Amino acid sequence: MGLLDRGVEIKSPEQIDLMRRAGLVVGQTLELLRASVRAGISTGELDAIAEDNIRSSGATPSFKGYHGFPGSICASVNDEVVHGIPGGRVLAEGDVISIDCGAIVDGWHGDAAITVAVGAVPPEVSELMRVTEESMWRGIAAARLGGRVTDISHAVERHVRGQGRYGILEDYTGHGIGSEMHMAPNVPNYGRPGKGPKLVEGIALAVEPMLTLGSKHTELLEDDWTVVSEDGSWAAHFEHTFTLTSTGTWVLTALDGGEAALSALGVPFGGR
Incomplete structure (x- = not known):
């Protein structure tokens, strides 16, 4: 493991393999939580499912106890953008829930999130979900050895702007990840290309676009965790x-390593 560009952690192949185990x-x-989401289930019940699966897989939840966070997942419903605390809230038909999850294997982290509809949702909400997920993949696809x-x-923002009028959160970003969950560098979801640390073999980043149907501005609720859209x-x-490996891009938290999505975007797959 080495340090580059003001504290960016560069991992060895062996360390990346541990991150892949955490990512899986x-x-x-x-995927278990996606299948469990339904009207009538509480966010606390989803959290219990997640913690049991993480621990039974030989890993430790990254989130539980992190700066005092009480859950193993973040469960953010409807206008809650990120960092929702799981608990007694019961999901209803037509809700959407963002589930953010992290796990640690032998000191190395994986971190990913999905947004799931509870039954049928309005077309504009389905479109919001589609654009958000696609923009994440466009961002990952833009990463190349030697790039920045x-x-x-830039790739995230360009895709979003080309799809419609959405609020792109600016105060919350993606991040470096490895021996800690949140590390340098920040990975914003907007901006000009060609800036920031160089993309080199062994870097690991979490890319996470957060979009709203309206304003990019947010508020923090009284629990000091849950971030909601201002409007x-x-x-x-x-x-x-x-x-990034010598042969291409490897998505450590995707079950197939990201091979299908990357291939569709013409990006070389770098998994082992």
Whole structure:
């Protein structure tokens, strides 16, 4: 493991393999939660499902106890953009829930998020989810060895702006990840390309666009965790952790390593 560009952690292949193990636990947990989402289930019940699956897989939840956070997932419903605390809230038909999940294996982290509709939702909400997820993949696809971090940022923003009028959160960003969950550098979801640390083999980043149907501005609720849209507009959030290898891009939290989505975008797959 080395340091580059003001504290950016560069991982060895062996360390990336541990991150892949953590990433698979995260990916499998999120798929289990996706299948568990239904009207009548509480966010606390989803949290219990996640913690059980993470621990039974030989991993530790990244979120539980992190700066005092009480859950193993973040569960953010409707106008809650990120960092919602799981608890007694019961999901209803027509809700959307963003589920953010992290796991640690032998000291190495994986981090990813999905947004799931509870039954049928309005077309504009389905479109918001589609654009958010696609923008994440466009951001990851823009990463190339020798490029810069904001190449990712620019690709996310360009895709979003080309799809309609959405609020792109600016106060919350993607991030470096590895021996800690949140590390340098920040990975904004907007901006000009060609800036920030260089993208090199062994870097690991979490790309996570957060979009709303309205304002980019947010408020923090009294629990000091839950971030909501300022204007009450609904939100979506998707995230994956990826790395760059000598042969291409490897999405450590995707069950297939991101191969299908990357191939569709003409990006070489770098998984092992």
